[in-house]
Amino acid sequence: MGIRQYGDDASPSKKQRQRDKVASSTSSKLGVRICGMQVYQRNSGRFICRNKYYGRSLTVDGFRSTIRQFLHNGHRLRDDLVEPIVAKLQKLCRTLERQEAIRFYTSSLLVIYDGHEDGETSAACPSSSSDRPPPKTNANENKQKGAPSRTSTNCNSVILGEQNVDVRMIDFAHATHSGFGDSCVHVGPDSGYIFGLENLKIGRASCRERV
Numbered sequence: 001m002g003i004r005q006y007g008d009d010a011s012p013s014k015k016q017r018q019r020d021k022v023a024s025s026t027s028s029k030l031g032v033r034i035c036g037m038q039v040y041q042r043n044s045g046r047f048i049c050r051n052k053y054y055g056r057s058l059t060v061d062g063f064r065s066t067i068r069q070f071l072h073n074g075h076r077l078r079d080d081l082v083e084p085i086v087a088k089l090q091k092l093c094r095t096l097e098r099q100e101a102i103r104f105y106t107s108s109l110l111v112i113y114d115g116h117e118d119g120e121t122s123a124a125c126p127s128s129s130s131d132r133p134p135p136k137t138n139a140n141e142n143k144q145k146g147a148p149s150r151t152s153t154n155c156n157s158v159i160l161g162e163q164n165v166d167v168r169m170i171d172f173a174h175a176t177h178s179g180f181g182d183s184c185v186h187v188g189p190d191s192g193y194i195f196g197l198e199n200l201k202i203g204r205a206s207c208r209e210r211v
Contacts, residue, residue: 002192003031007105007174008184025056026063030203031196034058034066035108040115041074067203073115077207081113081165086204088167093197096189101178103190108171109200114164 005018005027026033034055039048048069058066071078176182 001032001104001107001109001196002190003027003195004192005106008176008182009174021056026058026060027196029060030063030199031192032063032109032200034063037066037070039070039073042115043074064203064206067200068207070111071204071207073117078113079207082204082207084165085111085113085167086201088165089197089201089204092167092169093194093201096194096197099189101186101188103176103186104169104172104193105174105176106171107169107175107193109197110166110168110170112166112168 003022005022006015010018022028034050035052036055037048037050040046041048050066055066068077071081176184176186178185
């Protein structure tokens with residue numbers, strides 16, 4: 001998430017590498033890029049899987065098409081999920097707009113929903129009794145070392161919310177705040193992250209318009 005993909009402590013060479021990735025991907029134009037996606041297809045009994053290299057290669061139009069693919073289960077577009085996902089993104093956006101002097105550099109956003117529909121047995125996480133983990137997409141791409149509290153994305157921590165949808169910020173190794181005692185103190189909300197959220201909301205909402 002965001003238009004800057006390195007922490008304040010990054011070396012000059014790493015800063016340049018990350019700037020190049022941003023410039024050549026949707027991060028520069030949208031403030032977000034896909035770094036992983038898994039969607040169960042009911043018509044084939046298989047998964048569509050995408051990795052970070054696929055996400056880096058996407059154009060803006062390709063990004064929006066992939067968002068639509070994320071919500072398609074092989075039989076139909078899950079347009080019933082668009083509103084609850086956008087609502088959660090909007091709530092997160094409003095929260096970040098109120099935050100001062102905090103930056104979530106190189107962090108990611110996990111979006112997850114239950115792929116089972118009415119009349120099916122629901123399973124929120126992979127287990128020995130089910131081979132259908134929930135579809136998920138992860139925006140951004142870097143793994144980080146510890147921050148105030150690291151959010152795990154394993155089955156014990158991912159609990160689906162209302163409408164069987166959840167949105168979670170993850171990976172805070174390079175997050176910074178004035179209260180952390182870091183040498184570099186930023187002012188105002190994290191505009192790069194908020195920019196990415198706004199475009200992600202637009203991408204989700206456009207799925208419904210195209211139904």
